[in-house]
Amino acid sequence: MIESQKKLIDKLDWDHLIILDACRYDIFSEIYCEYLSGQLKKVKSAGSCTLEWLKKTWGGRNYKNVVYISANPYCNSSEVKIFGFRAKDHFHKIIDVWDFGWDTEVNTVRPETVLRETKRALEQYPSKKFVIHYAQPHPPFLKGYELQGIGILANTLIKKLNLLHSGGAAQVGLHQTNIRDVIGGKLIRTLGYGVTAKIKNLLGLPAGAVWDVWFRFGPDKVKEFYEDNLRRALKCVKKSLNFLDGKIIITSDHGEIFPIEIEKLDSRVKKGFLRAKLRPYKTIGEFYTPDGKKMVFGHPANVRIPVLREVPWFQMKA
Secondary structure (H helix, E strand, C coil): CCHHHHHHCCCCCCCEEEEECCCCCHHHHHHHHCCCCCCEEEECCCCCCCCHHHHHHHHHEEEEEEEECCCCCCCCCCCCCCEEHHHHHHHHEEEHHHHCCCHHHCCCCHHHHHHHHHHHHHHHHCEEEEEECCCCCCCCCCCCCCCHHHHHHHHHHHHHHHHHHHCCCCCCCCHCCCHHHHHHHHHHHHHHHHHHHHHHHHHHCCCCCHHHHHHHHHHHHHHHHHHHHHCCCCHHHHHCCCCCCCCEECCCCCCCCEEEEHHHHHHHHHHHHHHHCCCCCCCCEEECCCCCCCCECCCCCCCHHHHHHEEEEEECCC
């Protein structure tokens, strides 16, 4: 019988709870020992996407002694309720790293930014417990943004266009717009995913998206790029042990489904993807192969399968 992650969290028998977003148990179990030592077990998450997890895990009470450092926009300090959950009602303080720490070059929050802000927050709230929510290993894939050659010039031009497009200020968070995304979206709609990937490859442009990695480097490379994201997060977690005290837990909000042909999915999982497509907050992706097969990936809500609901619970001491 796999233990409930929520019940373990509610015991508050931890000082620092580190969330690695969309971290699969199987991948974590293969890699963690390269960076950390401790005790690992498998637990069951309350949700299969972040919004569902937040509401079901934290929505039932007020954690007055907990500061939440959030690289995920869905956990924020605004007055807005998302699917009936307003995060600021449940924690002492939410630090919106997803907002001020968003990196428009990679369309996410780098793990180094979370590490830096964690150290600052500990100095400001020395007597509190902390939830430290990293954006990785969730895509986009940081490895795909390490450019060379013409890609650097193209990306510099895109950055300048972004500044003009936003009136000189970067638009981040839930309503971020990006010239690269706009152009990419139009190319996909006009030429399809495969041709768009080839054009981006010729220009040396980033391959941070799941579908882009799948087309440009091959299906097997999606796992490799995902593992790279996880390694980057674990390196920062290891560095944080220099200033974190007490009992530290690493876990995740949910897992991740790598690209798979939708027709090969179990009917209930397929329904989950179809429902998720209708929701305003996207937690899935899809693309079509050159021979017309529909591929899906991500983490649809309310889907109870091991790859999405079974996550790590890794205990260590600083």
